[in-house]
Amino acid sequence: MSRYLRVVLAIYRKDAQLEARTRETFTAMAVFAIAVALIFNFAFQVNPRNVALVGPGIAWAAFTFTGVIGINRAFIFEKDRGTLEGLLLAPAGREAVYGGKLLGTLTLMLIVEALMVPVFLVFYDIALLSWWFVGTAVLATVGFAAVGTVFAAIAVHTRAREVLLPLLFLPIVMPVVVAAVSSTASALAGEGWSGVARWFSLMVAFDVVFLVVSSLAFEFVVEE
Amino acid sequence: MASTAMPATKAAGPGGWRLAVLAVAGAMMLVNLWLIFAYVPTEVSMGVVQRIFYFHVPTVEIGFVAFFVVFVASIWYLVSRKPSADRLAQAAAEIGTMFLTVAIIMGAIWAKKAWGTWWIWDNKLTTTFVLWLIYAGYLMVRAYAPTRAQAARWGAIIGIISFLDVPIVYAASSILHPAETLTTEGGLEPAMRLAHWFSFFAFGVLFVYMTMLRSGQHHDEERIDELRRTTIE
Numbered sequence: 001m002s003r004y005l006r007v008v009l010a011i012y013r014k015d016a017q018l019e020a021r022t023r024e025t026f027t028a029m030a031v032f033a034i035a036v037a038l039i040f041n042f043a044f045q046v047n048p049r050n051v052a053l054v055g056p057g058i059a060w061a062a063f064t065f066t067g068v069i070g071i072n073r074a075f076i077f078e079k080d081r082g083t084l085e086g087l088l089l090a091p092a093g094r095e096a097v098y099g100g101k102l103l104g105t106l107t108l109m110l111i112v113e114a115l116m117v118p119v120f121l122v123f124y125d126i127a128l129l130s131w132w133f134v135g136t137a138v139l140a141t142v143g144f145a146a147v148g149t150v151f152a153a154i155a156v157h158t159r160a161r162e163v164l165l166p167l168l169f170l171p172i173v174m175p176v177v178v179a180a181v182s183s184t185a186s187a188l189a190g191e192g193w194s195g196v197a198r199w200f201s202l203m204v205a206f207d208v209v210f211l212v213v214s215s216l217a218f219e220f221v222v223e224e
Numbered sequence: 225m226a227s228t229a230m231p232a233t234k235a236a237g238p239g240g241w242r243l244a245v246l247a248v249a250g251a252m253m254l255v256n257l258w259l260i261f262a263y264v265p266t267e268v269s270m271g272v273v274q275r276i277f278y279f280h281v282p283t284v285e286i287g288f289v290a291f292f293v294v295f296v297a298s299i300w301y302l303v304s305r306k307p308s309a310d311r312l313a314q315a316a317a318e319i320g321t322m323f324l325t326v327a328i329i330m331g332a333i334w335a336k337k338a339w340g341t342w343w344i345w346d347n348k349l350t351t352t353f354v355l356w357l358i359y360a361g362y363l364m365v366r367a368y369a370p371t372r373a374q375a376a377r378w379g380a381i382i383g384i385i386s387f388l389d390v391p392i393v394y395a396a397s398s399i400l401h402p403a404e405t406l407t408t409e410g411g412l413e414p415a416m417r418l419a420h421w422f423s424f425f426a427f428g429v430l431f432v433y434m435t436m437l438r439s440g441q442h443h444d445e446e447r448i449d450e451l452r453r454t455t456i457e
Contacts, residue, residue, distance in 0.1 A: 158368040171357040175396035
């Protein structure tokens, strides 16, 4: 177990250091999220009367699409530089590689989501930030990263790698998007626990199922 | 990559079975048509268009059964690594996607007549649609995989993850739209219930036949690849 954690953290530290130096993925995700916010502003003619209705949906559409970029990048570096094989030789089960990659993607996505909160405040005059929203963001993003990491590992080995991930990822995470949008809306409306309870339990169920299944399945994805 | 070559004598066996299943499917489908268009009484409120029900509902149900087959065959493949398990998973996914496509189109036609709209985002329609999309992705991954072994492994993983996702999708869309909009088995006349179940089994046998045929084709493909490899070397 401690060996598992050591490998997870080593991979995580390596990726964090790489990202801290280049900021390639982070910049792409942040700029993309802002661009999505721009497009949705004109797609929905956002104004103070409809922002409570469309705001949560726009936020989660931006987070979901941005997540696809972050998740896609998780294995592209390794694949392009031929270092994935090296990682797989790590002295621990392959689920440790999965864990490290998942943690890295999760951190990046959460940072971008946090960054977008003030952006939405300025552009849409919508104050997303609340404890319920933080809970929603963590639960939903864990779900995204849990399935996304496995799919990214599959997609990176195919000819159509950038195209394939969203095709697999978006329909699978549909329940998470529904839950995140609904609980963000009820957090905005100040409904408290009673408003978010069902959605939180749905996301917890999704996260638990897919953290377990995906870390078991990862072994089969990368097997040679 | 594991060798998938099989002795040629095996080819005669499945072909004979397949013909028998085809005969049963054909006979059942004829009876099914008679039941649907002649035997079953016309539904009072929706009229003759309600007869689509006997095509639409069984094809949806067989579509869901197909993805249960994909799920089981995927686990079986990962455990046993038998190429036949993978061929079954792939064939069931392909035929299941076709069944769902037909079912969704028929459902939309029925809905337009019965509800005045082609589509509503209720729990059953949403789940069926999401399932269809997921398996479209499944088939694309298989098509884009560089080798047959990778297609098999990745397909198996997606087959398992997708199937586990279905109840969560259903739960999410049920919380969103709790209203039951579709007629259920309980409200049916005995004659209608009979026609529904007969149609279910008729389409079920048809599904078995088409899946056998398709997985046989995949088997032939593998053998041709194998032959090509051995003759080149």
